[in-house]
Amino acid sequence: xxxxxxxxxxxxxxxxxTWKDWSDQWMKNFPGMTPPSSGADFFVPWMDVQRKxxxxxxxxxxxxxxxxxxxxxxxxxxxVQTQMSDKWMExxxxxAQQMGDVPGAFNPGKTFFPEMGMKPWQNWxxxxxxxIRQNILDKIPANMKPHFSNFTAIYDxxxxxxxxxxxxxxxxxxxxxxxxxxxxxxxxRRVVSLFLGFKPVDNxxxxxxxxxxxxxxxxxxxxxxxxxxxxxxxxxxSFFRDWGRQTGxxxxxxxxxxxxxxxxxxxxxxxxxxxxxxxxMAKLLKDIQFTYTAFLLxxxxxQHVLLDAGQFxxxxxxxxxxxxxxKTQKMPNYTEFFNRYANNLEDYILEVLESDEYSKLQADVxxxxxxxxxxxxxxxxxxxxxxxFLMKSFADEVAQENxxxxxxxxxxxxxxxxxxxxxxxxxxxxxxxxSKEVNSEAKTTTRKAVKK
Amino acid sequence: xxEQQTPSFADQLLEQVDTATExxxxxxxxxxxxxxxxRRETVWEDGKVKLYHFHREGASKTKxxxxxxxxxxxxxxxxxxxxxxxxxxxxxxxxxDVYMLDxxxxxxLDRYKTLEDYILGDIGDSxxxxxxxxxxxxxxLLGVCQGGTFSVIYSAxxxxxxxxxxxxxxxVDFDTEEGLLFKWAKDMDVDAVVDGFGGVVPGEFLNxxxxxxxxxNKTRKYLxxxxxxxxxxxxxxxxxxxxxxxxxxDQAGEAYRQFIKExxxxxxxxxxxxxLGGRMVHLKDITMPVLTIFxxxxxxxxxxxxxxxxxxxxxxxKQLMEFPGGHIGVxxxxxxxxxxxxxxxRWYAERxx
Numbered sequence: 098x099x100x101x102x103x104x105x106x107x108x109x110x111x112x113x114x115t116w117k118d119w120s121d122q123w124m125k126n127f128p129g130m131t132p133p134s135s136g137a138d139f140f141v142p143w144m145d146v147q148r149k150x151x152x153x154x155x156x157x158x159x160x161x162x163x164x165x166x167x168x169x170x171x172x173x174x175x176x177v178q179t180q181m182s183d184k185w186m187e188x189x190x191x192x193a194q195q196m197g198d199v200p201g202a203f204n205p206g207k208t209f210f211p212e213m214g215m216k217p218w219q220n221w222x223x224x225x226x227x228x229i230r231q232n233i234l235d236k237i238p239a240n241m242k243p244h245f246s247n248f249t250a251i252y253d254x255x256x257x258x259x260x261x262x263x264x265x266x267x268x269x270x271x272x273x274x275x276x277x278x279x280x281x282x283x284x285x286r287r288v289v290s291l292f293l294g295f296k297p298v299d300n301x302x303x304x305x306x307x308x309x310x311x312x313x314x315x316x317x318x319x320x321x322x323x324x325x326x327x328x329x330x331x332x333x334x335s336f337f338r339d340w341g342r343q344t345g346x347x348x349x350x351x352x353x354x355x356x357x358x359x360x361x362x363x364x365x366x367x368x369x370x371x372x373x374x375x376x377x378m379a380k381l382l383k384d385i386q387f388t389y390t391a392f393l394l395x396x397x398x399x400q401h402v403l404l405d406a407g408q409f410x411x412x413x414x415x416x417x418x419x420x421x422x423x424k425t426q427k428m429p430n431y432t433e434f435f436n437r438y439a440n441n442l443e444d445y446i447l448e449v450l451e452s453d454e455y456s457k458l459q460a461d462v463x464x465x466x467x468x469x470x471x472x473x474x475x476x477x478x479x480x481x482x483x484x485x486f487l488m489k490s491f492a493d494e495v496a497q498e499n500x501x502x503x504x505x506x507x508x509x510x511x512x513x514x515x516x517x518x519x520x521x522x523x524x525x526x527x528x529x530x531x532s533k534e535v536n537s538e539a540k541t542t543t544r545k546a547v548k549k
Numbered sequence: 550x551x552e553q554q555t556p557s558f559a560d561q562l563l564e565q566v567d568t569a570t571e572x573x574x575x576x577x578x579x580x581x582x583x584x585x586x587x588r589r590e591t592v593w594e595d596g597k598v599k600l601y602h603f604h605r606e607g608a609s610k611t612k613x614x615x616x617x618x619x620x621x622x623x624x625x626x627x628x629x630x631x632x633x634x635x636x637x638x639x640x641x642x643x644x645x646d647v648y649m650l651d652x653x654x655x656x657x658l659d660r661y662k663t664l665e666d667y668i669l670g671d672i673g674d675s676x677x678x679x680x681x682x683x684x685x686x687x688x689x690l691l692g693v694c695q696g697g698t699f700s701v702i703y704s705a706x707x708x709x710x711x712x713x714x715x716x717x718x719x720x721v722d723f724d725t726e727e728g729l730l731f732k733w734a735k736d737m738d739v740d741a742v743v744d745g746f747g748g749v750v751p752g753e754f755l756n757x758x759x760x761x762x763x764x765x766n767k768t769r770k771y772l773x774x775x776x777x778x779x780x781x782x783x784x785x786x787x788x789x790x791x792x793x794x795x796x797x798x799d800q801a802g803e804a805y806r807q808f809i810k811e812x813x814x815x816x817x818x819x820x821x822x823x824x825l826g827g828r829m830v831h832l833k834d835i836t837m838p839v840l841t842i843f844x845x846x847x848x849x850x851x852x853x854x855x856x857x858x859x860x861x862x863x864x865x866x867k868q869l870m871e872f873p874g875g876h877i878g879v880x881x882x883x884x885x886x887x888x889x890x891x892x893x894x895r896w897y898a899e900r901x902x
Contacts, residue, residue: 239795470746493747496748
């Protein structure tokens with residue numbers, strides 16, 4: 098859900114309240130600490146500024162719309178937040194130094210209070226990040242949105258594993274077996290599929306069953322409009338059901354073989370049946386079903402090849418960082434880790450993409466995928482054959498004529514060019530303009546040029 | 550030591566808060582993202598194809614104008630992405646008179662449009678228009694990527710109409726497996742693709758292929774967003790590039806089929822076996838001065854596909870120029886602005902006799 102400004106403000110308010118509670122607790126537990134004037138030195142001015150800002154903003158009516166439509170106010174508000182966070186952090190640092198503790202990523206016991214104090218700011222950050230993401234999405238072109246959404250999904254998904262990943266880097270537990278224990282096949286498949294932008298095929302058998310269901314529904318609908326094919330359709334449905342039962346094993350080869358057998362069986366039916374529009378549609382439907390199944394199988398095979406290729410990318414990345422940690426004792430941040438993982442994964446995947454096998458497989462996937470689409474187009478044209486609708490094939494005829502006419506114009510232009518060249522003695526700039534000239538200045542110039 | 554080097558939780562959070570604050574501020578400030586804003590007028594058009602003439606302050610330093618021909622894939626706006634990263638504007642500021650051919654957006658009406666229509670028709674008509682307008686026997690041609698291949702073919706067929714030829718990252722030798730596109734195209738059943746798509750190949754289909762050349766490019770791009778968001782200029786650059794990448798026109802099927810079959814699969818051009826409009830195209834017939842520019846780290850059109858032009862043309866005055874960057878960097882990178890474009894303009898000017 099898109100986080101609104103109210104959410105951000107609410108969180109910010111909660112942040113402050115929790116901070117105040119935490120400060121009070123801090124003071125009780127560490128009575129020797131320098132009190133920050135009960136927070137008054139920065140809390141009161143901050144609240145005053147904010148209250149004033151809120152009053153101004155509310156005068157504009159609806160809070161959300163006024164915030165979103167008033168960049169000036171919005172900027173002022175952000176300035177106030179920044180000042181507050183700077184001051185607050187400075188205060189926190191001073192207190193931490195007096196405790197003799199510089200908090201880091203690996204001393205959670207000592208950093209309990211600071212972490213507790215920071216939690217609300219983390220919440221604020223999370224809400225802000227959601228707002229930022231949503232607004233980036235709003236500003237990028239529609240066909241780029243899925244890519245960005247994919248990216249954020251992967252980034253978040255991997256982020257769930259960041260805590261154990263840090264431990265693995267720290268302790269050098271990067272073997273594939275160990276990695277698989279916390280980052281299992283499902284998570285891996287989900288992440289890699291998002292990286293490469295394809296819908297993961299979890300279970301080929303299930304997918305084939307789903308396809309069968311889809312076609313049965315489709316055929317069911319067709320029976321209502323073409324009762325003449327009723328008998329044939331029923332026998333066909335039983336084919337699919339048998340096929341579904343026989344493909345209980347997830348092995349792709351079995352599915353492929355059964356598909357082939359069913360295909361042969363149905364073909365023999367067409368050989369004895371006479372031609373008709375209904376039959377043509379039924380045949381097309383059959384073609385679509387088998388081509389689509391072929392697409393699923395090929396697509397699944399392609400995904401497996403890519404998934405196999407990248408399975409060592411994570412262990413390799415962990416090892417890279419473990420080696421670096423041993424030398425420098427420096428832990429990467431999540432973004433650095435994510436970036437390295439993506440790069441390592443790409444190296445493995447590129448090895449596959451560069452292979453002859455992948456090239457052929459990809460060509461097959463494209464071919465069958467596009468064939469499904471074209472057969473669907475044919476089916477639609479056939480289904481609406483008797484209706485007075487303009488179909489794509491009409492456009493093709495117009496396109497063909499358009500192209501012929503354009504070529505004829507060009508041929509005529511060339512002939513004219515040859516004649517004028519002869520008459521004008523091979524003038525440098527001879528050809529008469531056949532196409533439309535947009536501005537009059539150009540036309541004048543053209544005439545001048547021709548006279549030369 | 551370890552504690553000091555590891556960024557503290559507080560520092561990390563504070564940095565994030567600062568970044569988020571800047572990001573929200575910058576995003577809120579940006580309402581409209583524009584590309585290709587250099588002033589221009591349409592001086593000729595035929596169907597969807599347009600010829601633009603860019604406005605320039607003052608007279609040009611050269612008498613021969615330059616016609617730029619971009620690829621059918623993606624849009625010419627890359628040549629004028631933003632004011633301070635614009636090949637077009639830089640050429641203008643270097644004193645050149647610049648025209649640009651805009652192929653428009655192919656639709657089903659263009660499904661039978663062939664390479665002959667694009668090269669002999671659209672490029673030929675544009676060249677003739679400019680020649681007439683300026684009263685010149687020949688014009689300068691600058692071809693980009695696939696548009697460069699078209700320009701090479703046109704120059705070979707009509708050398709008398711082209712005064713100087715510059716090719717930017719232009720493939721002419723397709724017999725390589727160095728670039729994945731060149732490898733994959735050989736296995737592609739282009740008939741199934743073109744016919745299956747009903748004669749118009751969707752731009753999205755092509756984009757999928759381009760994305761797979763470097764599968765993590767998008768991830769890297771979005772991963773660097775926190776830094777990008779901190780600066781408004783960087784954020785605008787990012788959004789402009791997103792806009793350009795997203796604008797991927799569909800391809801006229803017959804021309805696409807021809808291009809894949811005759812170039813990627815059969816590599817006819819470099820062998821002197823490519824025929825267009827009933828005439829054989831021989832690269833040795835290119836006799837005007839030629840500047841061949843390739844990008845050293847180009848993973849879309851690798852140098853091995855572009856450099857052979859330098860050897861094959863019949864020109865006595867020819868130059869091979871290496872650009873230290875990738876395919877897109879040639880048009881919009883800092884080095885393009887500072888070094889490459891001025892060098893191209895200088896090269897034209899020196900031959901503007």
